[in-house]
Amino acid sequence: MGTTLNVLALDEWIDVKEKPFLISGPCSAENRNQLINTGLALAKEGKVNVFRAGIWKPRTRPDGFEGVGEKGLQWLLELKKETGLKTCVEVATPEHIQLALKYEVDILWIGARTTVNPFSVQTLADTLKGIDISVMVKNPLHPDLKLWIGALERINNAGINKLAAIHRGFYTYDNKPFRNLPMWEIPIELKRIIPNLPVICDPSHISGKRELLAGVAQKALDLSMDGLMIESHINPEIALTDAEQQITPKNLSKLIDELVIRKEFGSVEFENLLEKLRFEMDQLDHELLTILSRRNEKTMQIGDYKKDNNITVLQIGRLRRMMQERLEFAKNLELDSAYVSKLLQQIHKESIRIQTNIMQE
Ligand code: PEP
Ligand code: MN
Secondary structure, eight states: OOOOOOOOOGGGTSOOOSSSOEEEEOSBOOOHHHHHHHHHHHHHHTOOSEEEOBSSOOOSSTTSOOOOTHHHHHHHHHHHHHHOOEEEEEOOSHHHHHHHHHTTOSEEEEOHHHHTOHHHHHHHHHHHTTOOOEEEEEOOSSSOHHHHHHHHHHHHHTTOOSEEEEEOOBOOSOOTTSSSBOOTHHHHHHHHHSTTSOEEEOHHHHHSSGGGHHHHHHHHHHTTOSEEEEEBOSSGGGOSSOGGGOBOHHHHHHHHHHSOOOOOTTSTTOOOHHHHHHHHHHHHHHHHHHHHHHHHHHHHHHHHHHHHTTOOSOOHHHHHHHHHHHHHHHHHTTOOHHHHHHHHHHHHHHHHHHHHHHHHO
């Protein structure tokens, strides 16, 4: 799939001098004190380029906190005037866009639950025609790169060229240890297909919990993402939404200080092709090991289930069918059969070891 979008580089529409480019602020605007105090604390830390806040919250259940609406935009404007921070909110309807413009919001973002729906995205694109504003498009909830690109194209076709994508992870059948699986190969493929499109990573919605934020943020920078969106709240424990993943402005500052900003590959400084290839190999090995660890978790679940139901660890028939199926699959990927067969035997040996331990517990 070849795609060209008529978009500007990030530094053509926003100040990105300090690395990393950082968007931060609470998941939701809750009350004036919470919003202004979070904003002032972030401004004081001096690392944030753009202040975010959810004004209208898409909730799974109708009894959740649905956001404060228009009055939150007033607080945002107040904060912008006081600190000079640019502001950024999620919009899901034409009314949201009109109100955001009325209160001088600088950047609009389209949330994951909206990106999944081409009708909604097209309605927003139609509203944006002729308006000079920046837009960021979060990936859809499920791992569908074409749908994400389609949404970006709709917004771009409406004449928006200050455009960026936000990678916030994907909801799948098994997201552990994350809230949303990063599936890094998808944003990487997006960058390969549309090289000039800025891609920002949102470690907060990928992680779902504070402890995972730093690792995800570092990985995003190592993969040459153009910036980060991380939720911050003056008092995360009492946040009305996404409490477990928000961090204080001070802790955000610490997290950013501890990130290693590596040179970008592909740039003039990075001339050594061998280094680039080795770096890519490191990333692939990390993916491979992560998948092996997820496989072990599945093995444990199977082991527990067999134990509870008094079933033997080994079923020869299943093993034979499995090997055959995997070898066929590998053949289609042009992998050497002898090599794959040896590898599968090792992997299976580890499964048996884990399940035997479970049986003996
Ligand atoms: C958010 O940024 O608070 C949010 C609701 O994000 P997403 O659309 O990625 O779930
Ligand atoms: Mn959130």
